[in-house]
Amino acid sequence: MKAAPFEYLRPASVAEASAALGRNGMTTAAIAGGQSLLPMLNLRVAFIDLLVDISRLDELRAVTETPSGLQIGALTTHAAIEDGKVPDLFGGLLRRVAGQISYRAVRNHGTIGGSVALADPAADWPGCLMALGASVRIAGPSGARSELVSDFVQGSYSTSLAAGEIILGFELPRPGASLRWGFAKVVRKSGAFASSIAFVVTPGRSAPVSVVLAAAAARAQACPETAQHLQRGTATDEALRQAIARDLAVHVPDADAYQQRLHTATILRAIRDWRAQ
Amino acid sequence: MTEITLHLNGTQAAHTVEPRQTLADFLRDRCGLTATHLGCEHGACGACTVVLDGQAARSCLQLAVMCDGRSIQTLEGLRADPVMEVLRRHFHESHALQCGFCTPGMLIMGRDILQRYREPDAQTIRHELSGQICRCTGYAGIVDAIVAAGREIGTATR
Ligand SMILES: Cc1cc2nc3c(=O)[nH]c(=O)nc-3n(C[C@H](O)[C@H](O)[C@H](O)COP(=O)(O)OP(=O)(O)OC[C@H]3O[C@@H](n4cnc5c(N)ncnc54)[C@H](O)[C@@H]3O)c2cc1C
Ligand code: FES
Ligand code: FES
Numbered sequence: 001m002k003a004a005p006f007e008y009l010r011p012a013s014v015a016e017a018s019a020a021l022g023r024n025g026m027t028t029a030a031i032a033g034g035q036s037l038l039p040m041l042n043l044r045v046a047f048i049d050l051l052v053d054i055s056r057l058d059e060l061r062a063v064t065e066t067p068s069g070l071q072i073g074a075l076t077t078h079a080a081i082e083d084g085k086v087p088d089l090f091g092g093l094l095r096r097v098a099g100q101i102s103y104r105a106v107r108n109h110g111t112i113g114g115s116v117a118l119a120d121p122a123a124d125w126p127g128c129l130m131a132l133g134a135s136v137r138i139a140g141p142s143g144a145r146s147e148l149v150s151d152f153v154q155g156s157y158s159t160s161l162a163a164g165e166i167i168l169g170f171e172l173p174r175p176g177a178s179l180r181w182g183f184a185k186v187v188r189k190s191g192a193f194a195s196s197i198a199f200v201v202t203p204g205r206s207a208p209v210s211v212v213l214a215a216a217a218a219r220a221q222a223c224p225e226t227a228q229h230l231q232r233g234t235a236t237d238e239a240l241r242q243a244i245a246r247d248l249a250v251h252v253p254d255a256d257a258y259q260q261r262l263h264t265a266t267i268l269r270a271i272r273d274w275r276a277q
Numbered sequence: 278m279t280e281i282t283l284h285l286n287g288t289q290a291a292h293t294v295e296p297r298q299t300l301a302d303f304l305r306d307r308c309g310l311t312a313t314h315l316g317c318e319h320g321a322c323g324a325c326t327v328v329l330d331g332q333a334a335r336s337c338l339q340l341a342v343m344c345d346g347r348s349i350q351t352l353e354g355l356r357a358d359p360v361m362e363v364l365r366r367h368f369h370e371s372h373a374l375q376c377g378f379c380t381p382g383m384l385i386m387g388r389d390i391l392q393r394y395r396e397p398d399a400q401t402i403r404h405e406l407s408g409q410i411c412r413c414t415g416y417a418g419i420v421d422a423i424v425a426a427g428r429e430i431g432t433a434t435r
Contacts, residue, residue, distance in 0.1 A: 001319075002297065002302070005295070005296075006297055007296060008279060008340075008342050031343070034339065034340065034343065035338055038299070038319075038320075038338045038340070039338065042299070042318050042319050042337065053343055055343065102320075103407060103408025103409075104386075104389065104393075104405060105323065105386070105389075105408060106320060106338070109334055109335075109338070189407060191408050
């Protein structure tokens, strides 16, 4: 299939891009790597009047390590993270996640900003950034704002992004020296979208454990019951399974027996990975 | 219509394109470069893989208009590439193609793999090829060909 006709604009600044994206009476879309938007336009499940090319805006490109953590520009590609071109403050977690997204030819162009903006329920970055307590920096017609990724992502393909707003990048708080993480993902074929993803992160010795399950429901969700059990450190396997079941009952209430086993196994695998560190 | 300039297979030229035209359609229909094949047109099969600014890309997921000022190599432009020369010979020797539809994408990804990994083993190659679909060969010959090409290049540069 081919995309329906649209107009194309390559603005020179974030302000210009924001004004174009907020134009009244037009369906507009930003394009970064195009690795999700172009399939949607080609398949004609998305229709636009105006395409705003943000892929050359330098303000969205910067990757900076600061005393408080890491700033990753929205245009950073999965491949750049996979290849270690982003400082590794998280014990290899970002590289591990990036290297398993889709295929290399897609990772070379797909961006972390596009992945979070789209908020596909099965995407890898929203859950990962939530588990790391990251926030998203946004520029728009009424200035800049910042929000936790866990608040920004609202549902399936749904975020708090308003007309004319653009993701500039993400801020990942610096973890303590004893950061530990676990990551598990179930895919039918390597590179395909996942049927279940779990992250377990402890950002420091006395920091709270964060458990996030993605690809299970409309959006990635924290699993507080499971996290609490891990926090106490004494959970038996049975108690842990019961905690996971309580989290699943909240997040995936309509899960069938297979999905319950699937998500339980993914979370348990991520916990094993986390414990091994 | 929008004006663009492309460095295509080593030659720079100006073109006018419709914004919605994909790089794949531009290459095939406007430039007559038909080594780039189109299977799925949504990123799943890899038949359309080209090299964009030195990196593998799905040409069905790139707009020609967004490639303005960039450099593109298609299989036609890699005829004399030293890695491609070795790879092509091993594809022939290992019976790595039947109908040939997937072959341009396989060759370009094969070259990409050999540039990123030194003497990759079959398992690495199978993982890295997971985005390239072949409906004929069952992949065994393709994997063998890339393993053999990697060994030959590795031996020559040891
Ligand atoms: C075959 C295939 C398999 C894939 N498998 C996976 C997978 O397993 N896991 C996974 O996570 N992803 C997967 N993806 C998606 C891929 O990761 C995309 O790169 C990513 O989802 C979107 O990034 P992009 O830069 O290409 O965004 P685009 O396609 O350019 O844009 C996507 C959406 O985000 C908006 N947008 C982009 N950037 C911004 C910004 N800075 N500010 C505001 N809005 C913005 C666009 O308007 C659009 O609505 C796959 C893609 C393909 C083609
Ligand atoms: S035609 Fe581009 S990936 Fe299938
Ligand atoms: S040789 Fe026919 S599709 Fe691969």
